[in-house]
Amino acid sequence: xxxxxxxxxxxxxxxxxxxxxxxxxxxxxxxxxxxxxxxxxxxxxxxxxxxxxxxxxxxxxxxxxxxxxxxxxxxxxxxxxxxxxxxxxxxxxxxxxxxxxxxxxxxxxxxxx
Amino acid sequence: xxxxxxxxxxxxxxxxxxxxxxxxxxxxxxxxxxxxxxxxxxxxxxxxxxxxxxxxxxxxxxxxxxxxxxxxxxxxxxxxxxxxxxxxxxxxxxxxxxxxxxxxxxxxxxx
Numbered sequence: 001x002x003x004x005x006x007x008x009x010x011x012x013x014x015x016x017x018x019x020x021x022x023x024x025x026x027x028x029x030x031x032x033x034x035x036x037x038x039x040x041x042x043x044x045x046x047x048x049x050x051x052x053x054x055x056x057x058x059x060x061x062x063x064x065x066x067x068x069x070x071x072x073x074x075x076x077x078x079x080x081x082x083x084x085x086x087x088x089x090x091x092x093x094x095x096x097x098x099x100x101x102x103x104x105x106x107x108x109x110x111x112x113x
Numbered sequence: 114x115x116x117x118x119x120x121x122x123x124x125x126x127x128x129x130x131x132x133x134x135x136x137x138x139x140x141x142x143x144x145x146x147x148x149x150x151x152x153x154x155x156x157x158x159x160x161x162x163x164x165x166x167x168x169x170x171x172x173x174x175x176x177x178x179x180x181x182x183x184x185x186x187x188x189x190x191x192x193x194x195x196x197x198x199x200x201x202x203x204x205x206x207x208x209x210x211x212x213x214x215x216x217x218x219x220x221x222x223x224x
Contacts, residue, residue: 031210040121042200042214043156050210058211090155096210099146099161106155 001026004105006091012111013081021076021108023091031094032074033058033102034066036087043090049074081112115139117201117215124221125191133186133218135201143204145177145184146212151197159186159199188220196222 004025013019025032030051035043035058045058049068063085065077074093078085088109092102117137125131135145144163148156162168162177162184174187188195198219202212 033211035214040216042117042216045211045213048211059213094210099144099158099163100204100210100212101146101158101161102156102212104155104157 003027004091004093004103006089006105006108008108009106010109012113013078014113015082017081018077018079019081020078021089021091021110022073023075023105024073025091025093025103026072027093027095027103028071029093029095029103030071031096031100032068033092033094034064034074034076035090035092036060036085037090037107038087046076046089081110083112086110086112115203115213117203117213119199119201119215119218121216122219122221124223126223127191127193129191130187130189131191131220133188133199133201133220135184135186135215137182137184137201137203137215139182139203139213142179142182145175146202146204147173147175147186148200148202148214149197150200150217156200191222193222193224196220 007022033048034046047066052071091105094102119135146161147159150156160175177184198217200217202214
């Protein structure tokens with residue numbers, strides 16, 4: 001089992017460009033999440049999907065859109081990248097069990113110039 | 114709103130015991146989790162407390178006091194590999210599966 005996979009690992013964009021971050025999980029989890037992590041800060045929830053076909057905003061959704069393509073895949077799109085979106089992006093999935101343990105992908109390091 | 118507070122940095126020596134505190138403020142509370150993250154890596158789950166008391170998992174223990182809105186992570190017999198950032202997180206109200214994370218505590222273990 002690969003767990004949670006993310007592509008790409010690194011990306012550099014110019015201001016105004018768009019891109020989609022891909023995430024897939026093979027643990028048959030219902031819930032999936034997108035977080036961003038900035039230096040000295042914890043993980044902030046951008047969007048989440050409690051189950052296939054549903055998505056909801058988290059703490060910092062502005063400038064992002066998501067698609068829950070199927071149970072396995074949850075993508076994050078930046079329509080018009082801004083320097084403030086320079087960050088490390090983590091995708092996670094969870095089975096919703098006790099403690100709602102979440103399993104994280106390796107992250108995407110995004111720089112917007 | 115919801116917020117969590119934890120110290121930004123803690124330093125300790127190999128073999129010692131260290132306690133990382135976390136206080137939280139939430140409109141609804143289901144439980145407190147702890148995650149570990151090594152530099153350049155992804156967060157990994159360590160423990161979860163839904164009820165008051167101590168949960169022990171090997172060298173790591175986690176404690177919760179719901180009445181004090183307080184918890185801590187206790188790391189014993191510290192090893193160099195324990196140098197990492199540790200995050201507390203609460204299950205958010207209004208979304209049973211959502212977690213809200215603290216800013217993290219960076220633990221440096223020295224020889």
